[in-house]
Amino acid sequence: MEWNNVLATRNARMKASEIRELLKLLDQPDIISFAGGIPDPALFPTEAFRDAFSAALTGPKAGAALQYSVSEGYRPLRDWIVAEMGKIGVPCTADNILITSGSQQALDYLAKLMISPNDTVLVGWPTYLGALGAFNAYEPSYDRLDPNTNRPAADFATKAEAAGGRVKFAYLSVDFANPTGETIARSARESVIDLADEMDIAVVEDAAYQTLRYDGEAIPPILALEIARKGSIENCRTLYCGSFSKSLAPGLRVGWVCGASEVISRLVLMKQAADLHSATTNQIVTHHVASTQFDAHVAKLRSTYQARRDHLLKALAREMPDGVSWTKPEGGMFIWLTLPETMDGADLLAQSLQSERVAFVPGRAFFADGSNGNTVRLSFSCADEAAIDEGMKRLGRLIRAQA
Ligand code: PMP
Numbered sequence: 147m148e149w150n151n152v153l154a155t156r157n158a159r160m161k162a163s164e165i166r167e168l169l170k171l172l173d174q175p176d177i178i179s180f181a182g183g184i185p186d187p188a189l190f191p192t193e194a195f196r197d198a199f200s201a202a203l204t205g206p207k208a209g210a211a212l213q214y215s216v217s218e219g220y221r222p223l224r225d226w227i228v229a230e231m232g233k234i235g236v237p238c239t240a241d242n243i244l245i246t247s248g249s250q251q252a253l254d255y256l257a258k259l260m261i262s263p264n265d266t267v268l269v270g271w272p273t274y275l276g277a278l279g280a281f282n283a284y285e286p287s288y289d290r291l292d293p294n295t296n297r298p299a300a301d302f303a304t305k306a307e308a309a310g311g312r313v314k315f316a317y318l319s320v321d322f323a324n325p326t327g328e329t330i331a332r333s334a335r336e337s338v339i340d341l342a343d344e345m346d347i348a349v350v351e352d353a354a355y356q357t358l359r360y361d362g363e364a365i366p367p368i369l370a371l372e373i374a375r376k377g378s379i380e381n382c383r384t385l386y387c388g389s390f391s392k393s394l395a396p397g398l399r400v401g402w403v404c405g406a407s408e409v410i411s412r413l414v415l416m417k418q419a420a421d422l423h424s425a426t427t428n429q430i431v432t433h434h435v436a437s438t439q440f441d442a443h444v445a446k447l448r449s450t451y452q453a454r455r456d457h458l459l460k461a462l463a464r465e466m467p468d469g470v471s472w473t474k475p476e477g478g479m480f481i482w483l484t485l486p487e488t489m490d491g492a493d494l495l496a497q498s499l500q501s502e503r504v505a506f507v508p509g510r511a512f513f514a515d516g517s518n519g520n521t522v523r524l525s526f527s528c529a530d531e532a533a534i535d536e537g538m539k540r541l542g543r544l545i546r547a548q549a
Contacts, residue, residue: 155263159282172505178537180524181505183324183479189450190395191435191443198434202427211427217418218410219245219402220429226437227388227402234356235370236386238379241407244414247424249354249389249401253280255416256315256350256385256403261286264310268302269317272482272512272521274324274352277317288514291316293334299344315348316341320368322355322478325512325523329476335368339375342383349384357393357444359477360452369404380406390432392479393444398428451479454526457534465542467549479527482509486549490519494544502540 172179202211218224224240231238246252253276261267261284268291269277278288287309289302306313316338320330330338342349351368366374369384376382385405390398403413417423435443458481462472469486485491491508498504509521529537 156283156285159285160279171499177499177503177505178529178533178540179505180526180529180537181507182528183507183523183525184527185392185396185447185479186450186528189447191439194435194439194443195395195398195431198431199427201434202430211430213426215423215426215429217244217414217423219243219424220426220433223400223429223433223436224402226433227404230440231386231388231404234364235366236373236379236404238404239407242379242404242410244403244410244417245424245429246387246401246403246417247399247421248391248396249352249387249403250276250280251399251424252387252401252403253277253317253350253352254283255413255420256348256387257281257284257286258416259409259412260314260348262311266302266306266309266311266313267315267317268313268347269514270319270323271514272325272509272518273317273514274319275511276324277319277352278512278514281317286314287311289313290514291318291338293318293330293338296337296341299341302341303345313345313347315350317350317352318368319352319354320356321353321365322358322475322480324355324478325480325507325509326482327473327475327478327480328482329362329365332365332371335365335371338368339372339384347383351384351386353386354389355392355478356388358448358451358479360448360455362476379404380408382406385409390436393440393447394432394435398425398432400424400428400432448477451477451527454529454531454534455481457531458524458526458529458538461534461538465538467542467546469549470545479525481524481526483522483524485520485522485545487520489545489548491522492519494522494548497548498541498544502544504537504540504544506541 224243227243228238257280263285266287266289267281268289271290289305302313369386372382372384373379387403389401471484473482495508507523510516510519
């Protein structure tokens with residue numbers, strides 16, 4: 147069978163991610179890895195989940211836990227999320243929440259909802275690789291959005307028209323972004339709302355790391371700032387994507403979208419058609435664990451990850467040669483390195499795996515145009531202090547030898 151003859155055009159844009167290919171190599175025990183952007187499994191609230199599964203599958207409600215359920219999501223979980231959103235300046239009701247299978251599914255559905263082939267999506271440069279992957283299936287063009295430097299709306303619109311469509315939404319990873327670790331300042335969030343209003347486009351706000359702040363002041367979500375201007379979530383163009391993956395555990399695949407009920411209703415129809423609903427049992431146990439120990443658990447995550455971030459920042463200052471710079475994130479899991487312009491992150495990785503046995507993610511894949519090859523993402527979430535010290539010693543040595 148010549149499968150290319152039957153593939154839809156969208157497949158041309160769907161390629162194996164550099165990170166996934168790389169993760170296959172990381173089973174080798176002697177590799178010190180800063181590659182996977184994943185939570186430390188040693189920190190999962192495993193016992194709480196074991197108890198929650200046992201409770202969900204015991205007694206008269208066990209049948210319901212294993213049964214089909216509504217596409218909108220498990221109502222007690224939606225109500226818990228409503229209360230949490232209220233605490234961060236987003237007053238809303240359960241009609242404003244759809245439970246998704248991770249926030250990754252929310253990115254897919256929002257793209258499916260809004261992008262026709264050749265429409266334009268505004269993204270950060272770099273941006274979350276998985277968002278580009280989700281959007282690519284709907285065949286968009288990309289344009290560069292830097293919320294700190296206002297480009298005129300007409301400039302975006304003209305470029306989008308030349309690409310054969312219209313700008314549909316701006317996508318932003320707002321807190322401790324993947325891959326840079328950087329946070330969008332309040333004034334820049336306000337300017338994104340101005341731009342979106344002027345262009346009449348939606349804003350997709352990715353808040354996957356929002357709970358993992360280690361220092362500095364929390365900044366209200368774009369959705370909260372927009373509600374403060376417009377009075378009600380029903381008047382807002384921002385669609386907030388939340389996730390339990392970084393705060394509790396990613397394996398259950400539970401996330402949510404919060405936005406105007408008109409959009410949520412459309413997404414509910416989409417979910418009905420795609421997978422009926424997210425796993426019933428997983429939503430029930432997520433609600434059980436979140437409602438009993440969310441704050442205490444997140445506090446524990448924060449102190450552990452903060453110590454690892456601090457340790458990595460110190461090791462970088464000690465080991466990196468002149469000409470290498472890096473971000474100093476206030477939370478999350480990532481530090482972003484910029485190497486001298488003559489160097490390439492992918493080449494460095496190949497050499498590093500061979501001679502130093504240190505893994506990381508080359509930065510190029512995070513740019514919609516594949517530019518800026520002299521960048522590298524380091525994740526500190528799973529690295530202990532000894533691994534950080536040894537890993538940065540080796541990486542610094544390799545970079546110094548090349549620079
Ligand atoms: N957004 C960002 C910025 C991420 O880094 C990730 C996962 N790495 C996701 C969304 C998707 O996470 P999940 O589907 O597990 O909620």
